[in-house]
Amino acid sequence: MTTINTHYRLSHKIEDEAFALSQAPYCNLYISLSLKAIRFAVADTVRNKFVVLEDYELITVFTPLQMAEQLRLIAEENPLLQEKHWNVVRASFSNQHFTLVPETLYDPAHQQDYLRLHSELNALQDVVLSYRHSGLEAVNIFSVDATAYQALQEIFPRQRVQVVHQTSALIRSILHHTDHSPGRQMNIFVERNYVTILVVNQSGLEFCNIFQYQSPEDFIYFIVFVMQEQKLNPEQETLVVWGDITHDSALFHILQKYIRQVKLGKKPADIEYSYKFHDLFEHRYFELYSLHLCE
Structure with missing residues (x-):
């Protein structure tokens, strides 16, 4: 029998005292999956408030198959994943396999063909899915690893899991909270x-x-390259930053070297957060919070 080794560690956990698993039918469970981390959050829909966050760092995980194995191991001991009566379960995948297609051109029968223009697909290893952005009149077509997708179905056998690409959560949230001032950001x-x-x-x-x-x-090259291609001036534009970056990191320092105005973003504002979240940096876990804005 093959033994799967543990390659994760719980790096952060927040739980509001008022939360109990018995409230699951009135709460949404959000899951963020990447090769670097598996993260969970719980939003109480009655109070419109985030009440739980758990961040598992993945160590020496290099493939989606390995990530799926770690997800299954976490599920064996995590009460959030053992609970089967959530109001909504929504999961996002982080990978480079996605494309946005205008809704007027989208034909569900050809979504694999659209994606093949941008990504290599393996019929045995990939599941192709889509998410409609109603406000953009566009469809995000993406693929996820079949083993990770199957792991989610096994963990929640009697509940539909809505799967989106991480870019869809980011797009929904950023468009929702972008300042309505003229110009581009x-x-x-x-x-x-x-x-x-x-x-x-x-x-x-x-x-x-x-x-x-x-x-x-490499990091700053891509950012400056896109700014140039999009005709944005690094001397004048403000760059808003979210994610796994700190103000004292090498990445942030090089941003400040090449771009005059750099600011860290804030968490979505249309939902409240337990007081236990107040010690977190505002720009962290944006991809997880943003799942609340997907439908």
Whole structure:
């Protein structure tokens, strides 16, 4: 029998004293999945408040199969994943396999064909899904690893799990909270070795892509390159930053070196947060909170 080793550690946990699993039918469970972390949050829909957050760091995990194995191991001991009566379960996947297609051109029968223009697909290893952005009149077509997708179905066998691409959660949240001032705004969401870049204006989304970086120099190259391509001036524009980055990190320092105005973003404002969340940096866990704005 093959034994799966544990390659995760719980790096952060918050739980409001007023929360109990018996409240699950009135709460939403949000799950964020990547090769670097598996994160959970619970939102109480009656009080419109986040009440639980758990952050599991993945260690020496390099493939979606390994990530799925760790998800199953966490589920064996985590009460949130053993509870089967949530109001909504919504999960996001972080990967580079996505494309946005205008709704007027979208044909569900050809969603694999759309995605093949941007990503290599393996019929045995990938599940192709889609998410409709009603405000954008666009459809996000994406693929997720079949083993990770199956793991979610096994953990919640009697409940539908809504699966979205992480970019959809970011797009929904950033468009919802973008200042209604004229002009364009560039936003980045930082993960370890990946950065998602989004450019928005009053009318909606102009640009969205994910870049893989290995060093601070790679990181800033992609950001400045996109600014140049989008005709945004690093001397004049304000760059808004979310994600796994700190103000004293090498990534933040190189941002400040090349871009005059850099500010850390804030968490979504249309929902409240338990007082226990107040010690967290506002720009952290944005991808998890943003799942609350998906439908």
